[in-house]
Amino acid sequence: MKIRQFIQIITALIVYIAIAFIYFAIPFISKSASLSSSYVGGGIDPTQYIWSFEWIKYCVLHFKNPFVTNKMWEPYGYNLTGSTSVIGLAFLALPLTFYIGAAASYNIVMILLPALASFTAFILLRHITKSFFPSLAGGYIFGFSTYMLNQSTSHMHLNSVFLIPLMVYLLLIEYENIKNIKNIKNIKYGKNSVFIVIALFAVMLIFQFLFSLEIFADFTFFGAIFFIILYAVNPDDFRNKAFLLLKYIVSAYIAALVVLSPFIYYFAVGGYSDVISFAPADYSSNLLNFFIPSVNNLLGGHFFAGLSKTFDYRDYVFDQDAYIGIPLLYLIIIFFRKNFDRKIIKALFYFFITVIVFSLGPTLHIGKYSIMPLPYKPFIVVPLIKHALPSRFMLFAFLVVAIITALYLKSDARISDARISASAGSFRSGLSKYMLFFAGIFFLAPSSGYILHNYTNTHIPTFFKNNAYKKFIKKNENILIIPYGYNGLSLFYQAATGMYFKTASGYLGATPAYFSRYPIVHSFYKARRIPYMKKELYNFLSDTGTKTVIIVPDFNRNKKMFYLSLFGLLNEKPLYYKGVYIYNVPKKVNKYS
Template structure:
């Protein structure tokens, strides 16, 4: 395949009319492929599209609420000409560092009109839909221009890149790991500048802008891509190191000035992320490696998963980052053996092997049983930047590598079929490819109907009880229950919230963690709701409640319809020494005179 990667991009010996006809035919094929990807993405997310106002992707946990809030608060900041990099609308009064929370300004800012007109849920599902289809098409375009001549072969590769099990899993909740279309565009530009003897100003600015834009979409996918692309290039050029060094020197003429442009465009946001208010140094997420069984099983949201799901070994439903299924892994292994002389296949195989091994974490886990066998990630997990990566996500680097192998093999089979129509071996490949990919066909992501926002927040009543302070929900929102973020957004951000769902610093070492440092009163209310028992309230508890209300600068405490509401109401009554009033569907305590 080296000949394919190095094939000339000029069209010699053809008339202008022939070139135009070829381009039109190619554009028509590209359009059909793009529409096919888009149709599949809409189908996968059709449950949410049918109910954009009330639907909720149930497997997202509270992440959909969090992302909708990110998009909503970004639009609010843009519309009010406020700094979008930070906000105190949740976790009041400390606030939230939005750059340190992957707020995806790369889509949140340009889609501000969509968010303001149709709401953040539409923005959320639109980003997911275009993310799946756009990522698939961008890889298809790279494969068809730089790897294979057959558009159907490239389409197979693009299909897997856009709709691999990890992509469908993240489509439940994580648009930053779904909207990956810029990565293959960056790869294609680097490949092309490595061929040129002179750096072009257009390429320098283009690459600088593309990387800056990807930083605004998601830094973790960019880091994983950069490491995988570097490994691919290294292994690809091992047989011809001189050519590899020449390609590196040539590319650096563009890469270095492009990096300076990227730094100039992102220096302020990145400074804010790492050194601004509510920034943190690292985040301790604990062991997050793939279980070995996750490599061979079928994903839950697939045809194969409906019939043979196997043991549930995923971190959670949104992190099924492997789940390639044993038929596909077997097919890839056999294909690599047959096409080992192909440099692209060898390089792709290296990426698959290395990143899959790293994704298993520090120790080997099989069926949720830790074997204690130490793995390479043990020595890498404390490396700066890598220490913020969920190691199970490293298998996402294997997705385009597998896709490249499938595209190359499909091209070979198509060529053989064209040259020898009676040869049965191409039919064997197409049958094996179908059997490997069919079980991974994604199903429609499940959606439930969420309760309507209490009228207290949507009809303006809340404004009567807020005088520059915060609203304290009983109990304040946390990562396990972040519904209040939606209520705040539905009110038009009429008030700041105590607590929330975000990543922020804790302690003197400024390590990142999910959610606020719970005040004692918040902890007491959470425990009361969990146990269903009104605790014994002491004078110290009452004093602590007043101290916490002053810390939150609370104007009103609100108890919306929720589980164990009677227990919570009785607890707050005793803590504050005043009785709740029912207003517009919620119970509330006006604490402006107390706090």
């Protein structure tokens, strides 16, 4: 590697990390948030990943099976293979977790993930364009896209995508090597170069699988679609060259699945049943969202807030991922119009349109109106991919936008089919290419509210700090924490104690059937009275072997009074200690009282 190229690579990495710190780390730098008691993002979902980081650390220290835990939903335990437990990412972050703890490790990794995605996209684009600034620009478009910014508010597993550009980069290099070989019959699987390609691709597949099963399935799905398009656009070249690359890919998948067979086994015997199924139509891109920003965007976010709320009935901003903005849409149109005669660009165009259409889901939505069925509708019953949520397909659309942006800004080369080292040519549309690009990133930029407030302060009670809990809870004792499950931060508290206790609750997906069958569980969630409440409470506590109830009073007065009244049925006076109410469950709970 030349010194100049090395300097460019390091410069790109530094630039992306600096941008990531501006977008995500200001609350921590300004000390509005603490690395150990706050977390990047909102809601409860991030506690799943913090818990996963601590869980993998616990498994390494105690030689435990990482795919099944007895630390939640005790005494039944929980199969993690159907959850969003980011096992692979937690494994890679182990040194950081050992050194600074799970919460701080999560925060640093979450801040860096968009920068890593930008950087790996830069590596891909640097190979394509042979030019620094266009590649730097394209890398930004991918790593700090609407998709990445929105998912950074809650979903680490969906932000763990830095391997996607690297896998494309590896396949592109091998495709070019195959095209330069005159007689492909001379290529053998035993050759070192072929083995290395298959091995590297398999390793990346394994880690992407362990980062996010959803992203792995989406990558496989759209990868297959791209090869179909490539065959349709250039069948002769596909048969002669690309088909051999496809053989390598299949070999890598087989190798990866063999290595992943323990995970797949646990998924088949239990994890699959715990996968949460959402209606694809509820998590699809709204057609207006391609032009209208969400509230997370600086330009027009608040102005269009009333309209963007109609994009889905839940008003989940983190799935309003389709916003590309007028400048970049204009750039895309210009690029394809000028270069559509090139076969590889034609394939890229058809792939881009396919991703966009599929991201719209099974039904076209414009604002709050459902218009008509769409081509994705048959796929909502296809195994594995049926659990994917269409709005998240925009990840792959933004990778295409990044490639197009880099090619558009690279104006001193010709496009070739052998290598996409290309340019959009010289456009005389009244706007300079870089002005159009900077307008594009300005349209995508996050709002000041997003930058300053995309974090959650847990206000962790002192009870869970400095070993105070050990005075009341024995090691590996099963306890019940209120707020319950997805209503509260029980996973965060458990991780903060180093998995000291077990819980008769959890949140890494849906409530398991063996817990939801207890009527009292619904009272825990909804703070509502049910018939025979004392009997149901005793029945639950007896069956689960719960020894202690901890109430963290971080809800309104009515709910607080309900829970104090509910657990007052234990005929035990609660102790208020270091920010929590503590109930000792009587040793002999009569389950039929």
